Amino acid sequence: ASSEAETETAAEQFTASGAEAMTAAGMSDPIKEIVNTEDAVFDIEGNTASTALNIGTEKEPVYLDDNNYVTGYSYYNVMGFTAQVKQIKAMLDKYPDVDTVAYADGKTVSRSFVEDMNTLVDRLNAFDPTLSLKYDFDKAGSNYIASNGSAVLEFHVQTNGYWGYDLAGDSIIDKVVNEPGGYMENQELNNKYAQxxxxxxxxxxxxxxxxxxxxxxxxxxxxxxxxxxxxxxxxxxxxxxxxxxxxxxxxxxxxxxxxxxxxxxxxxxxxxxxxxxxxxxxxxxxxxxxxxxxxxxxxxxxxxxxxxxxxxxxxxGDIIERAGKQFEVVIMSNHTAGGSQLIDLTDRILLSGDTLGAQTFKGGTSLGLDSVDMWIGEFDHSIEALDLNGESKIDYIIGGHTGYLNTWEFENWVYTCLQELRENGEEALYANPIGQNTIVVKDGAVLTEEEKAAQFKDGTPVPAISDEEVTHVASINVRLPQPEQ
CATH class of the missing domain: 3.60.15.10 (Ribonuclease Z/Hydroxyacylglutathione hydrolase-like)
Structure with missing residues (x-):
């Protein structure tokens, strides 16, 4: 009898399918296998449903910080979070009289908050051009704050890109668009990929x-x-x-x-x-x-x-005045014959194009042994142009493949790589697990072979360092002379 009474008073339960939530989030089958959202069980009672899921509150927004350098994890994190939002939304759709969701820690959110968050993730995943993302100046790398109504979400984008750097052959495009190959010739796939x-x-x-x-x-x-x-x-x-x-x-x-x-x-x-x-x-x-x-x-x-x-x-040396800002042109011929940097003199930011390469421990730019002196000469010219009475004209650098406010020291770190190559030649190189001969500088110091090897897990191409650590690194790849046939 006691058991029957307990059964009669037990809260009703609702199971929100993880598979259905991932479909509602717009994931392709390969992405579903990676994100692998589990079913969520809700206890329904009165005007409140309790859940172990947590999509943040109005006063405590979620911060999706993967801090993982493995390709695609920024995207996977956002997709996993979206699936959780969809699970809570599915429960609320099932029970229109429920007004409040209680988390396991006792914090609660309203139905309207969940609906605002659902709209936010939909707009975010659709790359809605009207959804402006605020840059978080207090964190390293790319951290964006999105808001919609009462809902706020902050997420991190890896230094190697949201979906991975395809130009370096390290991308999840085939999984993202679920159609392997041919995207360079297919404009529809091209547009899906380049959001x-x-x-x-x-x-x-x-x-x-x-x-x-x-x-x-x-x-x-x-x-x-x-x-x-x-x-x-x-x-x-x-x-x-x-x-x-x-x-x-x-x-x-x-x-x-x-x-x-x-x-x-x-x-x-x-x-x-x-x-x-x-x-x-x-x-x-x-x-x-x-x-x-x-x-x-x-x-x-x-x-x-x-x-x-x-x-x-x-x-x-040209001065360009546009959009209320003043810019100074610096020609650097290391990456291309007449390529340039552009100094934003008003905001004290260097737009470096590809002259400094990307920020990675895998080799952010590449050169041949026979061009080291030329590269150093071009860097000497740039460093001189950035000097103003012994002080730097800039506080930050935005590179052509570095979409965040990088430290002004980054150019000096790349320069240190070049100096190490000139002084020690091939002996300075490390053949890393992805088959490239690299020199790596971290916080201004050249890494030893052992320190460079420690950036990878057990001698594999899998990175062992965090994405935050990457923002302290500069590196170059060196093309060695090919033996004559």
Whole structure:
């Protein structure tokens, strides 16, 4: 009898399917296998349902900090969180009279909070261009704060990209779009892959946005009431980029600055009508004809801009004033013949393009042994240009593949790699588990072979260091002379 009474008074239970939640989150089958969301059981009682899940509260937002350097984990974290939101939403849809969700720690949230969070993750996963993400200046790397109504979510994006750096052959694109291969030739897949986060830095820098894509490119946008100034345009997802610019820029005149003649920085120009761009800044010493990246011809992109009279050629030392900011051009010919850095003198930020490479312990840029002296000479020129009476002109660096405010010391760290290579040659190199000959500097100090090996797990290509640690690192890959056949 006692057992029957307990059964009669026991709270009703509802099981929210993990598989259904992952489907509702929009995951492909391979992603479901990785995220692997379990079923969630809710105890239903009165106007409250209790759960072990926790999607944050109005006063205590969730911070999704994977701090894991394995490719794709930023994305997997967001997908796993989305599935949890969908499970709670499924319970509330099942029980329309339930107004409150109680977590295992006793904290509660309202139905309206859950609905706001559900809308937020839907907008986030759809890369809604109207969902502005606030940049968190207090954390290392890329940390974005998204909000919708009463719901707030902060998430981390890895230094190697949200979906992985495809140019380095380290990407989850096949899993993300669930259609292996062929995406470079398939514009529909291309656009699915190249989405953009609109990252708002205006709390500190007026009119500054980073358009951080899901691979590892990040055009930088400046705006004021009169005009917009875009530095680099990426090479995928052109229609997605244009939607963001339409939302942010509207009918303001748009000026574009190209740092150098590699397709991942200029190729999306092909999608812009010449009458939609007020002017195109390009290096006077960078070619506008010849073979580009991937076998494309540079003139196929640039000739119509020349013909339209929209080209504005810049030289070393030029001062450019756009969107209420003042910029200084620094020509560096290490990465390409006439590539450039652009110093934002107003905000004290260096836009380095590809002159410094990406920030990684795997080799952020590469060069041959025979070009070391040339590279050091170009770095000497840049370091001199950044000096102002013994003090640096900059506080931060934003690289062409480093979509966050990196320490101003990063250029000096890359320079230290080059000096180590010149002084010690091949003896300074370490053949790491991904088959590259590298030099690594951490916080300004050259790592020993043992210290470099410790960055990998048991001699495998799997990284052993955290993503936060990567923000303290610079590295170069060195191409060794091939033996004569």
């Amino acid at each position: 953009f986060f609109t990252v708002d830095l205006t709390d500190r820098y007026e009119g500054l946005y980073i358009l951080n894509d899901t691979d590892l490119q990040n055009p930088v946008l400046y705006m004021n009431d009169d005009e917009a100034f875009l530095v680099d345009v990426d090479f995928r997802g052109a229609e997605n980029l244009k939607k963001i610019l339409a939302e942010l820029v509207g009918d303001k005149p748009l000026y574009i600055y190209i740092t150098h003649a590699h397709g991942d920085h200029y190729q999306n120009l092909d999608a812009f009508d010449t009458d939609a761009v007020a002017g195109l800044y390009y290096s006077k010493t960078e070619p506008v004809s010849g073979e580009g990246v991937g076998g494309t011809k540079l003139e196929d992109t640039f000739q119509r801009w020349v013909d339209a009279g929209k080209m504005i050629y810049y030289e070393d």
